Amino acid sequence: MKNILLLTDFTAKSENAHQYAFKYFKGQECTFHLLSIQKAWDFTMDDLMVASSKSSVDNALLEDNRSDLASLIIKYTSIYSNGTYTFKSHVDYDIFTDAISQAVLNYKIDVVVCGTDGNTGVMEAIFSSHTLRVIHTSDCSVLVVPEHYTYEVPKRVQYLLDYDDSFDTCGKDLFDELILKYKPKVSVLRLTFALEMHPIECDAEEEEIKSLYPRVPLDYHILSTEQPINEIDEFVEKNDVQMQVISVKKQTFLERVFSNSHLSDIVNSSSLPVFILRDCEK
Numbered sequence: 001m002k003n004i005l006l007l008t009d010f011t012a013k014s015e016n017a018h019q020y021a022f023k024y025f026k027g028q029e030c031t032f033h034l035l036s037i038q039k040a041w042d043f044t045m046d047d048l049m050v051a052s053s054k055s056s057v058d059n060a061l062l063e064d065n066r067s068d069l070a071s072l073i074i075k076y077t078s079i080y081s082n083g084t085y086t087f088k089s090h091v092d093y094d095i096f097t098d099a100i101s102q103a104v105l106n107y108k109i110d111v112v113v114c115g116t117d118g119n120t121g122v123m124e125a126i127f128s129s130h131t132l133r134v135i136h137t138s139d140c141s142v143l144v145v146p147e148h149y150t151y152e153v154p155k156r157v158q159y160l161l162d163y164d165d166s167f168d169t170c171g172k173d174l175f176d177e178l179i180l181k182y183k184p185k186v187s188v189l190r191l192t193f194a195l196e197m198h199p200i201e202c203d204a205e206e207e208e209i210k211s212l213y214p215r216v217p218l219d220y221h222i223l224s225t226e227q228p229i230n231e232i233d234e235f236v237e238k239n240d241v242q243m244q245v246i247s248v249k250k251q252t253f254l255e256r257v258f259s260n261s262h263l264s265d266i267v268n269s270s271s272l273p274v275f276i277l278r279d280c281e282k
Contacts, residue, residue, distance in 0.1 A: 002030045005100070005109045005140075009036070010068050017115035017145035020273060022080060024143070024151070031086040033107050034072060035100070036065040038093045065091045097134060104140045111174065112140050116267065117147045135248060135263065135276050141174055142276040144267055154178065154243040156185045158236060162263065163195040165247045167209050171278055175245060178275070185217045187239060189232065192224045229265050236272060244270055247277045
């Protein structure tokens with residue numbers, strides 16, 4: 001049984017991510033936890049002034065969210081009534097990442113599902129979007145689905161090895177499940193900018209990955225440019241890729257600021273679902 005956290009703000013973006021998850025995990029027994037977060041800084045005194053005198057602060061702030069979640073669960077339950085999916089609703093009034101971290105811990109979440117519109121700006125470049133903050137601060141794997149992406153079976157997967165990532169079996173359970181269920185072709189792209197990696201080391205890495213997945217059609221490529229996003233996107237277009245996979249380590253704010261990681265650019269620019277796996281702490 002998988003526990004999957006579906007973040008929702010009741011927009012088309014989040015519902016599209018939900019629909020992708022329902023199709024991707026088809027055939028598995030899953031409990032989908034729908035979480036609506038009323039951000040702490042969204043509170044205003046007007047929220048309480050319009051509430052009934054008998055209403056608690058909790059009800060004044062979260063009643064609409066609970067009602068919308070109940071409607072959403074009725075809708076999803078009627079569509080997916082085959083018995084393998086269970087739905088639960090949760091609302092929280094907290095800092096966004098704190099609410100998610102608590103949910104991951106309390107409900108033993110295996111995967112967090114986020115929708116993204118790919119928009120970015122100066123403030124997001126510094127502080128990251130909600131999705132990126134979840135990725136950087138959560139101990140859980142995250143599936144990011146672009147707003148307008150329509151589900152396709154992942155027949156070809158692009159596995160991105162960023163400069164601070166090494167490929168080993170630890171933390172790859174969800175990737176192994178992907179391989180077993182969908183049997184895709186896998187293209188590993190090693191990003192070597194800011195990483196002193198000799199060609200012999202790349203050859204050894206390629207052989208090691210192929211030895212771990214001997215029955216998987218797998219090819220290995222090296223990208224050494226400082227800005228590899230264009231090359232990654234070109235590869236996606238030429239090779240009909242349906243999903244990108246990348247492993248990340250949990251990072252502090254300062255580590256993110258001084259990191260050469262391409263994670264933010266990949267997530268913000270990708271037109272495909274990105275499955276972010278959580279590296280094991282060593």
